[in-house]
Amino acid sequence: MANSNFGRDENKNNVNLDEWVKQYLGESQTDITELREKVNNLWDTFYPVGSLYFTVVNNNPGAFLGGTWVLWGSGRVPVCINQSVTAFDTTEKVGGSIDHTHNxxxxxxxxxxxxxxxxxxxxxxxxxxxxxxxxxxxxxxxxxxxxxxxxxxxGGNTTAPSSISMPYIVCYMWKRTA
Structure with missing residues (x-):
């Protein structure tokens, strides 16, 4: 029976693809190259350009998923797009305020x-x-x-409503239902 480690580094959660291929498919460089291409295509399917990846580990996903990744939305809360509300009608639109004065x-x-x-x-x-x-x-x-x-x-001197929104950044959030 094969090792149940599946090529994972003992100290990290990253899969060492080369070790996994050698362990299960042999030493052929052609096998390794073909499998690497298939895995990369699979990652591109799961995480196409524009996808968000949420994690609590400070590790750039480009290190294990490939591609180029940048920190996104620093200090902001994502809000699902809502085209009937002007503040939330465009992806990556930012708004809100940390401070609010009551009077x-x-x-x-x-x-x-x-x-x-x-x-x-x-x-x-x-x-x-x-x-x-x-x-x-x-x-x-x-x-x-x-x-x-x-x-x-x-008393006060204005009738304008004041915003109490959290700092936010608008994005798409999809829920698969079937």
Missing amino acids: LATGWAKIGLQGPSNQIVSRSTQAQSSYSPDKYVNVTVATPSGSVYDATEL
Whole structure:
């Protein structure tokens, strides 16, 4: 019975094709060349130009699959193409932001008041659907001790929605169903 190692290097997951061919098919250089060509054609079928290969090992797939590979999408999350959403309608389109600032205009305001005994009283208030530049927020807060504080603060100055998308890069992701 043949060695069950299948030509794998003991310290790596890479298959040593030459050793495998010699072990199972003999020493003929013609056999090795023909088999190498068939294996390379098989890899080209499984991973044609444009394919993505996901792994957790820092090893360029060109070392064991052949071809030229480059790191892709560094620091971004892939999103499946969606032609009905402009942000996701083209492959390799990038967008999103790591940072996002919340303020009254983006949906939430936090109003803090300091009472006479230096206690901090706070209340979070959800913003209205639209604001004018001079919109004021009026809040009355009662503390557990029974004190009442009033606050009037200038609100936000924009009605534009803000993006909360993760940093992304658009790609095709196919699912075989049959």
